[in-house]
Structure formats: structure tokens, C-alpha cells
Amino acid sequence: MPYNKNMHTTGYYKEPGPKLDEESPFKSMMERFRFAAEILELDEGMFQYLASPVKQVIVSVPVVMDSGDIQVFEGYRVIHDNVLGPSKGGIRYAPDVNLEEVKALASWMTWKCAIVNVPFGGAKGGVRCDPNQLSRNELERLTRRYTANMLEVFGPDRDIPAPDMNTDEQIMAWIMDTYSMNAHKTENAVVTGKPIILGGSHGRKEATGRGVVTVTLAALNKAGIAPNKCTTVVQGFGNVGSVSAKLMYEQGSKVIAISDITGGYYNENGIDIPEAMEYAKKNDNSLEGYSEADKITNDELLQLECDVLIPAAKEDQISPRNADKINARIIAEGANGPITANADSILEDKGIMVVPDILANAGGVTVSYFEWVQDRQGYFWTEERVNRRLNRMMRAAFDNLFNVREEHDITLRQAAYVFGINKVATTLRMRGIYA
Incomplete structure (x- = not known):
């Protein structure tokens, strides 16, 4: 009805x-x-x-610093739901991590896993710290003590962490090793996002951006727009944004603007994305000084006329402050929460199709599931097989949601x-x- x-x-x-x-x-x-x-x-x-979350855990994480002093950090793990299976979600290190944020992210993971038909519940974790102020040895001690405090929470059949903000495959390797040492056996299925040599999956780093593009292409098809006839704007040029831009470019789309923390870069004739990625790689992962496009602000970038807008930077980028100025036909949310709830109706009134974050950026958790399956089987897939299965699951999820949209007129x-x-x-x- x-x-x-x-x-x-x-x-x-x-x-x-x-x-x-x-x-x-x-x-x-x-x-x-x-x-x-x-x-x-x-x-x-x-x-x-x-x-309501199933479980909320707050732990003190004492660390002996390189100076010999002891510093105590606060760590969190929230399991929002485990009805569909073991809980799954990343761990972030940041000075502003708090319990409310972790609760919200854990609940998003629950819905995200359900939408893409992955048999996991939702979880999220974090440690309140500034990783940029920690040495490598301090970061390792912090990670291992946090893991030790979570031994009764983590487990390949209970709760499976993954990388998130300011954490990476090395930190996942330390978590896996700490858990394995206490379990008295190698248990590489306890985390995902690991180095491939430790049981990580091919295609994991590109998975979120690849998923964004898969659902974007599905949305373009519903709108009757050919990929090689459309213009694309991408906010954010980190892992998700750069991969999304590159894959849209490979589909023949004219990518007219990209951005990072230094601002936006616009070229109405299109930007050579592989060239821009190479420039950023040689420039400390920054687009600062990129001369093949005109410098604009991130606000100006969001308001460019285009067929596809992919906000892949931070949350709350589109709000009632600027929603009426958005000139895209389709928005695919590469980031978590880039559009505030009170901007949804404004975009709807403008006729803009929004592919929501809990679908658009679910490629990461989907390939994390693939990694977990491979670890449990002890048999690993080629990148081509990973990508093929990812594309199939993301497209099926989009079709399911489009049918629900039509059924309820929402x-x-x-x-x-x-x-x-x-x-x-x-x-x-x-x-x-x-x-």
C-alpha cells in the first residue's frame, strides 16, 4: 500500500x-x-x-608511552544487533570518538548488512585518541591492549572488526595476532581488511568505491541516462572518492570536478582521472596545485550542474543550508551521512534521486563478508571473482529497494x-x- x-x-x-x-x-x-x-x-x-543496541562496552586502555609514562585512553564497542548473524563493523581511532557516534554507526551497519543480504548484524568500535600523535610502537601497544580488553566480545562467530577512520590493514593484523595468541591458534577470520598475506581478500580496498559505481550505474539506467553521456562530480578524493571517480571515468562519464581537503577542481571538458590520481600520489595524497582544472570551493563543487554527484568526503555536507542549490539528477552517497535528514524532502521536491549511504557504500562490508567466507573455507578467490560477485549483490540490492520504492511510493x-x-x-x- x-x-x-x-x-x-x-x-x-x-x-x-x-x-x-x-x-x-x-x-x-x-x-x-x-x-x-x-x-x-x-x-x-x-x-x-x-x-536499542544489544551490547555497549566501554573500556579503559592503559598504554605505556615511549617516554615511560602511562596514558589511559577510552575504547568502545557497540553491538547493535546480531539477529542475522555475528556482528560486523569497523574500528575508528579519533580524538572525538564518542559513544553516541559509535551507536549510530553500529545501527547503520545493521541495516546495511540486511540490505545487501549479508548474514551479519551491525557493530562499531573506536578508541578516543589522536593517532597522529602516537608513534608506531605506541599505536601497536594501544591496539593490542584494546583487543585484549575485547577478547570476550570479538570472535569469528561473535563480532568481527574491520578498518575504519584512521585504522588500516596493519592495525587489523595486530588485532588478529593478539586474538590468535590468546586463542592459542591462528584465527584470521576474527577481522577483515587484513593484508592479503594474512588472509585478506583481493578487491577489498576498492570495494566501497566499486559498489558506489555499481548502484550509480543502476540508477542511471532507471533514469534513462547512458553512462558515456553523463557528467559526474565527486566530492572527496580518498579511497572511496578516487576509486568512484576512476570507475565512472572508465565507464565513459565526463568527470567534471573532484575535490579533497584543499578544495575543488573543475574542468567543464572533463578531468583525466588516472592522471589526477597519479598527481595526488606524487604530492603526498593531495590535489593541491593541480593545474589541469580551475580551483573552486567545495561548496561550489556541490552546486555544479551534473547528472551524478558522489559526496564521498564527510557527513552533513548537504543540509537545508544548500540543498535547494544542488543541481544533480542523481546523488550516490559514498560517505556516511553526507545529507542531513531535514534536507531529504528538499531534494525529493527537486526530483533528485538519492541512492542512500546504507546501500551505496555497502560494497566494503560485502567484500568483508567475502573475506570472512574465504578465511573460514581456507580457499581464496581471484579479484575478478570478488568483483563479479560484488557487482551482482549490489545490483540485486538496488533492484530490491527500487521495488520497495515503487510499492510504497517513497x-x-x-x-x-x-x-x-x-x-x-x-x-x-x-x-x-x-x-
């Missing part, structure tokens, strides 16, 4: 949790969660169950939450509540 946009919102859907505030990704997530819950007519108990983002929440709720009803 199509959703009535004039339906009155009442009851518990508006009561629990903080009210909408564009500064908080958690609040944006809760606003979208409430909307889907009302369409699905979830009862109050189910709503509260799905809105946006793709709303369809994503409806689909993901319904899958977890249906599974929970079938399993029941253990008492």
Missing part, C-alpha cells in the same frame, strides 16, 4: 530518542528509523528492541530503511525472544 505523505505521526514513534538536529548523524538516523517503523506499523516493543532512502528494518524484524519474530 503506498505511503500517505500526509499521514499523521503519533505515539511512541516521536517520543524516544533525541529530536532531529542536523549536527548529529545519530539523530538523522533515528528520524529515518521512525519513518520506516511507522510504514511497517511496528509495535512499540519491536520498535524499542530494534532501536524515496530510495526510505525504501532502504523499510527493507532493512523489515528483514531484521521478520527474522526476530521468527526466532522469538529467548527467556
Whole structure:
């Protein structure tokens, strides 16, 4: 039954949790969660169950610094849900990591896994620290002590970490080794995003950007736009943004603008993306001074007229402040939460199709699942097989959400939450509540 946009919102859907505030990704997530819950007519108990994390762990992480002094950091791990399978999610190191942020990211992982049909629940972790101020040895000691404190949480059948902000394959290797030493056996399935020599998967680094492009091509097909006839703008030129730009370029799209922390770079005739990537690589991963395009601001970049806009930088980049100035036909969210909840309706009124983050950037967790499967089997796939299976799963997920969108006459983002929440709720009803 199509959703009535004039339906009155009442009851518990508006009561629990903080009210909408564009500064908080958690609040944006809760606003979208409430909307889907009302369409699905979830009862109050189910709503509260799905809105509440299964487990929240806060640990002190004492580290002996190179100076000999002891410094204590705070670490987190939130398991939002494990109904579909063991929980899965990254670990981030940053000075502003906090429990509310980790809770929001863990819940996003739950819906993301459900949407792409990966048998995992959602989790997230973090340590409040500035990794740029830590030596390599301090970073290793921090990682190993955090892991030791999480030995009863982590496990290949319980909770599987992965890289996130300021963490990488080396940190995953330290986590794997610490867990393995305590388990008295090598357990490479306890983390994903590892070096290939330790059981990592081919294609993992490019997976998120590749997934973004797969769903972008699907959206272009629905809009009747040929990839080699479209223009693309990409905000952010890190791993996700650069891979997305490169793959769109290879599809024949004219990539007219890219950006990084130094600003935007615009060329109406198109940018040679492999050349730009090579320039950034030689310039300390920076586009500063890139002379093949005109310098513009990131705000100006977001407002360029184009067929495809891929925000792959930070959260809250499109809000009521600038949503009415966006001139893209399709937005594919490469970053987490680049559009605030109170900007959704503005973009919808402009007729812009938004492919939401919990679908668009789910390529990373999909290939993490592939890595876990390969580790459990002890048999590893070629990169071509990884990419083929990733493309198939991402395209199937897009088609599922598009069907839900058509059925309820809602946006793709709303369809994503409806689909993901319904899958977890249906599974929970079938399993029941253990008492």
C-alpha cells in the first residue's frame, strides 16, 4: 500500500530518542528509523528492541608511552544487533570518538548488512585518541591492549572488526595476532581488511568505491541516462572518492570536478582521472596545485550542474543550508551521512534521486563478508571473482529497494530503511525472544 505523505505521526514513534538536529548523524538516523517503523506499523516493543543496541562496552586502555609514562585512553564497542548473524563493523581511532557516534554507526551497519543480504548484524568500535600523535610502537601497544580488553566480545562467530577512520590493514593484523595468541591458534577470520598475506581478500580496498559505481550505474539506467553521456562530480578524493571517480571515468562519464581537503577542481571538458590520481600520489595524497582544472570551493563543487554527484568526503555536507542549490539528477552517497535528514524532502521536491549511504557504500562490508567466507573455507578467490560477485549483490540490492520504492511510493532512502528494518524484524519474530 503506498505511503500517505500526509499521514499523521503519533505515539511512541516521536517520543524516544533525541529530536532531529542536523549536527548529529545519530539523530538523522533515528528520524529515518521512525519513518520506516511507522510504514511497517511496528509495535512499540519491536520498535524499542530494534532501536536499542544489544551490547555497549566501554573500556579503559592503559598504554605505556615511549617516554615511560602511562596514558589511559577510552575504547568502545557497540553491538547493535546480531539477529542475522555475528556482528560486523569497523574500528575508528579519533580524538572525538564518542559513544553516541559509535551507536549510530553500529545501527547503520545493521541495516546495511540486511540490505545487501549479508548474514551479519551491525557493530562499531573506536578508541578516543589522536593517532597522529602516537608513534608506531605506541599505536601497536594501544591496539593490542584494546583487543585484549575485547577478547570476550570479538570472535569469528561473535563480532568481527574491520578498518575504519584512521585504522588500516596493519592495525587489523595486530588485532588478529593478539586474538590468535590468546586463542592459542591462528584465527584470521576474527577481522577483515587484513593484508592479503594474512588472509585478506583481493578487491577489498576498492570495494566501497566499486559498489558506489555499481548502484550509480543502476540508477542511471532507471533514469534513462547512458553512462558515456553523463557528467559526474565527486566530492572527496580518498579511497572511496578516487576509486568512484576512476570507475565512472572508465565507464565513459565526463568527470567534471573532484575535490579533497584543499578544495575543488573543475574542468567543464572533463578531468583525466588516472592522471589526477597519479598527481595526488606524487604530492603526498593531495590535489593541491593541480593545474589541469580551475580551483573552486567545495561548496561550489556541490552546486555544479551534473547528472551524478558522489559526496564521498564527510557527513552533513548537504543540509537545508544548500540543498535547494544542488543541481544533480542523481546523488550516490559514498560517505556516511553526507545529507542531513531535514534536507531529504528538499531534494525529493527537486526530483533528485538519492541512492542512500546504507546501500551505496555497502560494497566494503560485502567484500568483508567475502573475506570472512574465504578465511573460514581456507580457499581464496581471484579479484575478478570478488568483483563479479560484488557487482551482482549490489545490483540485486538496488533492484530490491527500487521495488520497495515503487510499492510504497517513497524515496530510495526510505525504501532502504523499510527493507532493512523489515528483514531484521521478520527474522526476530521468527526466532522469538529467548527467556
